[in-house]
Amino acid sequence: MKILQFYVPCKGLRVGIMEGNSDEVFDITSSGVQSTLDLIKRSILLKMPIESIVKSQEKKGKFSYSELNIMPDKTKPHLLLPIYPPEVWGCGVTYKRSAEMRDDDTTSAKGIYDYVYSATRPELFFKATSSRCSGPNDYICIRSDSVLTAAEPELAYVLGDGKEIIGYTICNDVSAWDIERENPLYLPQSKIFYGCCALGPVISLNSEIKDPYNLNITCKIIRNGSVIFFGGVNSSKI
Structure with missing residues (x-):
């Protein structure tokens, strides 16, 4: 099962589900489930799988994914961020090639990325709040003081209160490479800015992903x- 959020004119944010390989999106929004974050919190509170919570929700409408998969337009139904995350954190140097490339490009502190790649403690960095995130088909941004901003597609984990994996989505960790290359201490400036994190289009629940590797x-x-x-x-x- 996949969960998502979408916009409907005159109704606002709606919570949707998709089952199997179907193109159908069912609206399950209710007074108790007004966002995917509400759905996740309710699952944690009741100690029930999200799939079980969904079964108790009334289906209030049906859309096709293809009609929602357009650029945001207030006059038309369209996809939104699959979740408005309280926080987004990133893991760096997750690929060997990335470690080697970043060490080659860094003008100071040579070897630090290769060290982190094989170390027990990973590189973790704060990436964004929901206000800095972009949804499907929406614009991402670049810093005005960067001349080399790159897309970094990543597998994103949606975690529960106990750090359990709720599901997976896709993240574009937009990064100002030239700023970080100047000095690793500039990492926050290279990572955090408006429109720096694209998420979506859906969250595939943990039960649907047999092998995340x-x-x-x-x-x-x-x-x-x-x-x-x-x-x-x-x-x-990885």
Whole structure:
């Protein structure tokens, strides 16, 4: 099962579910479930799987995913962030190639990234609050003082109160590489700014992902209608 959020004119934010490979999105919004965060909190409070909570919710409408998958437009139903996260945290140097590349590019403190890659304690950094996040088909941003901002597609985990994995989504960890390369102490400035974190389009619940270490992650950058970059990696390389 997948959970998501979408906008409907005159109704505002709605909570939706998708089952299997169907294109159908069912609206399960209620007084007790007005966001996916409400749904997750209710699951934790009642100590019930989200799937069980969903079964008790009335389906109040049906949409097709394809009709929702458009750029945000207040006059049309469209996808929103799959969750408004209280906090987003990131793990750095998760790929060997990334460690080697970042050590080569850094003008000071050589070897620190390669060390972190193999260390027991990971590199963790604060990334964003919900106000700094962008949803599906929406704009991301760059810092005005950066000349080299890069897309960094990542597998994102949605965690519960006990740090248990609720589900997975996709994150674009937009980063100002030139600022971090100047000095690793500038990492917060390279990572945190308005529109620095894109999430979505849906949250695939933990029960749906059989092996999170065998997922293909791809990134395609389109500019003026043309694909200028396409790449991918399997999560087994993490």
